[in-house]
Amino acid sequence: MRAFATARILLVGLSVIVLASFLPLWATGYILGLLTLAYYFGVFAMAWDLLFGFAGEVNFGPTFLIGVGAYTAGILDNLYQPPIALCIAAGALAAVTAGVVLALPALRLHGPYFGLTTLVAVLILQNFVVVDAHLTGGEIGLTVPDVISISDATNYLIALWFMAVSGAILFWLSRSPVGLILQASGQDAVQAGALGFNVTKHKLAAFIISAFFSGLAGALLVFYLGSASVGTLVDITVSVQIIIAAVIGGRRTILGGVLGAVFLIAMSEALRPLGDLSNFVVFAMALVVVLLFPSGFFGLLTRTREQA
Amino acid sequence: MSTAEQRAHLEVSGLTKRFGGLVAVKGMSLAVGAGKILGLIGPNGSGKSTVMKLIMGIERPDAGSVRINGVEVAGWPSHRIARMGAGIVFQHSRPLHRQTVLENITLALLPDKLMQLFADPQTDVRARAIAARVGLSGVLDRRPATLPFADLRKIEIAKAIARDPQVLLIDEPFAGLTAKETAAFSELICELRDDGRAVLLVDHNVKSVARMVDRVIAMYVGERIAEGSADEVMRDETVRRVYLGGSLETAARPESSFRDAATPFLAVDNVSVHYGKAQALDNVSIHIHAGEFVSVVGLNGAGKTTLFNTISGLLPYSGEIRREGASLRGHSAAAIARGGIVQCSEGRDLFVYMSVRENLDLGGQHLPTAERAEQIAWLFDLFPVLNARQKQAAGTLSGGEQQMLTIARALMMKPKLLMLDEPTLGLAPVILEQISKALERLRQTTAITVLLAEQNVTFALPHADRVYVIEHARIVWEGEPAKFAAEMGTGYL
Numbered sequence: 001m002r003a004f005a006t007a008r009i010l011l012v013g014l015s016v017i018v019l020a021s022f023l024p025l026w027a028t029g030y031i032l033g034l035l036t037l038a039y040y041f042g043v044f045a046m047a048w049d050l051l052f053g054f055a056g057e058v059n060f061g062p063t064f065l066i067g068v069g070a071y072t073a074g075i076l077d078n079l080y081q082p083p084i085a086l087c088i089a090a091g092a093l094a095a096v097t098a099g100v101v102l103a104l105p106a107l108r109l110h111g112p113y114f115g116l117t118t119l120v121a122v123l124i125l126q127n128f129v130v131v132d133a134h135l136t137g138g139e140i141g142l143t144v145p146d147v148i149s150i151s152d153a154t155n156y157l158i159a160l161w162f163m164a165v166s167g168a169i170l171f172w173l174s175r176s177p178v179g180l181i182l183q184a185s186g187q188d189a190v191q192a193g194a195l196g197f198n199v200t201k202h203k204l205a206a207f208i209i210s211a212f213f214s215g216l217a218g219a220l221l222v223f224y225l226g227s228a229s230v231g232t233l234v235d236i237t238v239s240v241q242i243i244i245a246a247v248i249g250g251r252r253t254i255l256g257g258v259l260g261a262v263f264l265i266a267m268s269e270a271l272r273p274l275g276d277l278s279n280f281v282v283f284a285m286a287l288v289v290v291l292l293f294p295s296g297f298f299g300l301l302t303r304t305r306e307q308a
Numbered sequence: 309m310s311t312a313e314q315r316a317h318l319e320v321s322g323l324t325k326r327f328g329g330l331v332a333v334k335g336m337s338l339a340v341g342a343g344k345i346l347g348l349i350g351p352n353g354s355g356k357s358t359v360m361k362l363i364m365g366i367e368r369p370d371a372g373s374v375r376i377n378g379v380e381v382a383g384w385p386s387h388r389i390a391r392m393g394a395g396i397v398f399q400h401s402r403p404l405h406r407q408t409v410l411e412n413i414t415l416a417l418l419p420d421k422l423m424q425l426f427a428d429p430q431t432d433v434r435a436r437a438i439a440a441r442v443g444l445s446g447v448l449d450r451r452p453a454t455l456p457f458a459d460l461r462k463i464e465i466a467k468a469i470a471r472d473p474q475v476l477l478i479d480e481p482f483a484g485l486t487a488k489e490t491a492a493f494s495e496l497i498c499e500l501r502d503d504g505r506a507v508l509l510v511d512h513n514v515k516s517v518a519r520m521v522d523r524v525i526a527m528y529v530g531e532r533i534a535e536g537s538a539d540e541v542m543r544d545e546t547v548r549r550v551y552l553g554g555s556l557e558t559a560a561r562p563e564s565s566f567r568d569a570a571t572p573f574l575a576v577d578n579v580s581v582h583y584g585k586a587q588a589l590d591n592v593s594i595h596i597h598a599g600e601f602v603s604v605v606g607l608n609g610a611g612k613t614t615l616f617n618t619i620s621g622l623l624p625y626s627g628e629i630r631r632e633g634a635s636l637r638g639h640s641a642a643a644i645a646r647g648g649i650v651q652c653s654e655g656r657d658l659f660v661y662m663s664v665r666e667n668l669d670l671g672g673q674h675l676p677t678a679e680r681a682e683q684i685a686w687l688f689d690l691f692p693v694l695n696a697r698q699k700q701a702a703g704t705l706s707g708g709e710q711q712m713l714t715i716a717r718a719l720m721m722k723p724k725l726l727m728l729d730e731p732t733l734g735l736a737p738v739i740l741e742q743i744s745k746a747l748e749r750l751r752q753t754t755a756i757t758v759l760l761a762e763q764n765v766t767f768a769l770p771h772a773d774r775v776y777v778i779e780h781a782r783i784v785w786e787g788e789p790a791k792f793a794a795e796m797g798t799g800y801l
Contacts, residue, residue, distance in 0.1 A: 177424040196390035
């Protein structure tokens with residue numbers, strides 16, 4: 001039964017991705033650009049959900065991992081101009097390393113303290129970027145000499161399929177035997193330990209996977225935007241947006257993060273005429289969704305389909 | 309598992325654990341051989357559950373040795389101890405709620421590896437076999453939340469035996485089970501013993517485990533006080549003193565001795581409460597005079613807690629509740645509590661991370677400083693153990709001490725009417741006696757009014773001036789405690 005549900009969700013997901021692949025045939029470059037951004041944000045949100053929804057650890061600083069990946073790739077390109085693929089790989093690797101360095105001590109702490117540690121990590125990174133301006137571009141931002149492509153359609157398709165592959169891997173992981181152990185470790189570490197599972201090992205693995213996808217997406221984003229700045233990649237506000245996207249999309253669903261990210265970006269675009277008020281309205285709507293539908297969009301969708 | 313001839317066994321010696329200044333376990337030793345059951349009994353707070361956690365590595369011992377099959381495992385993390393062949397059945401069921409019963413059992417069968425991306429079909433077969441053995445075959449695809457309590461316990465035991473442990477620790481195996489379920493559970497535990505496992509049963513009473521155990525060790529405040537066969541331990545003088553304590557004299561005051569006969573302090577008239585379609589209270593009428601101690605006796609689910617919650621203003625009701633003649637309808641729960649009607653709920657609701665002192669200070673927040681200090685001093689005199697534990701976090705107290713703290717915190721609010729909901733729940737007799745004595749002192753030295761809900765009749769009667777019996781949402785009897793035994797029959801005694 002469960003395997004059937006998993007297969008059905010993957011099938012529906014694949015159909016949506018294939019349909020979305022035809023969007024460049026008629027959509028404007030502007031819309032494609034927005035969606036490209038939304039897809040990268042979707043990956044951020046999915047990677048975050050693996051940690052929160054499954055390992056049970058609230059990472060308040062997803063942008064720490066994203067920022068390390070993005071800036072590593074960007075700085076490397078600025079200094080030595082190696083092939084872009086190498087920069088991106090280095091970014092992902094750096095995010096994983098930074099993740100391990102952060103998680104090893106942080107996982108010794110429990111509950112809110114883990115979250116606080118991750119929050120402080122973002123502030124440290126942010127300060128580093130601002131202070132080390134000759135390397136990072138400081139508050140003005142870092143401009144990279146290369147981009148992957150200048151075609152909106154190509155960028156759009158790369159983001160779409162990157163998101164699809166990341167989503168499939170993360171979703172599959174979450175439903176596999178390791179996903180089950182991870183969920184047990186997150187919900188009741190004492191019991192998981194008594195059943196013979198090394199809880200720290202599994203949580204660390206989840207952190208590494210989350211860091212890998214966050215860093216990879218961050219590095220790709222730099223070579224799409226052609227620049228990296230604290231405001232778009234590192235700031236706490238960005239962390240909060242990722243968390244909101246994952247939660248309104250649906251906690252513990254992985255794929256819900258994509259829905260949440262598309263919703264957030266579409267909404268702030270649709271409400272742009274409101275000016276400064278638009279963020280306020282988006283956050284208020286997110287609050288309503290969290291209060292009324294704690295299982296998020298994805299929970300809502302799968303529930304109605306099960307009832308039908 | 310490696311060699312069939314190897315005898316599974318558990319050996320513990322000199323095991324010691326301190327929590328702050330409190331020595332929870334002091335130099336405990338025990339041994340269980342293959343195919344044997346050892347009962348570890350003791351009243352609440354005696355340290356028996358801590359011993360089990362120390363063996364399993366959930367808590368780290370401060371000193372002592374734990375050997376599983378001859379291997380020293382003291383101080384190891386619990387996942388390594390589990391892999392050495394120890395398994396634990398927790399008292400409270402802790403399933404994964406979003407997964408089915410089958411998935412919960414499957415979890416326990418998985419190896420501790422990071423690279424299992426596909427489910428092994430053999431795992432599924434084994435999970436189903438284990439489910440069949442414990443009697444869960446019919447509910448494999450259900451979620452735990454939809455299952456009765458006994459099935460949740462079965463999931464716990466299924467998970468524990470999935471690891472094929474040679475040493476099996478079981479915490480309060482029969483808590484909350486009916487007689488029939490208990491019998492089935494005992495049989496299952498005996499089968500596991502017959503497989504050649506070493507079983508450690510932890511429980512409050514010798515009686516409940518007497519028929520299954522080979523030997524029993526009795527604990528009290530962290531130390532072993534007796535060891536032997538179930539009969540020997542039951543006859544042991546120290547054990548009897550710890551469990552049975554001294555007897556109390558009853559001194560019910562006649563209802564005519566209270567001066568507010570016309571308008572009692574609290575009058576509940578024809579009150580009915582519905583939960584959806586279910587009727588939780590059916591035309592209940594009771595009254596309590598100022599200064600009176602009244603017990604409401606009834607089994608689980610009879611409506612005691614509902615009655616208290618209704619009086620506290622937490623539930624909508626039909627009928628009338630009057631305090632000193634004035635209706636309480638329309639008053640918020642907070643207003644009723646501030647007015648002096650204070651409820652100590654069954655769940656205790658302490659702030660577990662705050663110290664004993666902080667919990668008490670919080671209860672007395674509205675009192676002027678001098679008066680608060682005076683009230684605390686009086687409460688420490690009433691419950692001396694709380695004085696000794698002042699700086700300890702409430703969550704680390706034993707069940708009995710938590711109950712005393714709950715009552716003390718309620719008394720900090722200087723209530724006119726104190727409603728105690730099942731204060732004896734899960735407590736051993738020696739603790740009951742301490743709470744008993746405190747209640748008796750309240751009755752004799754203060755003007756406080758007490759409404760006590762209990763299923764434990766031997767606790768409820770000695771303190772009562774008057775008793776109500778509640779059954780299936782109705783009050784079926786009212787009278788003096790002395791007449792209770794004769795008129796209500798043996799159903800409760």
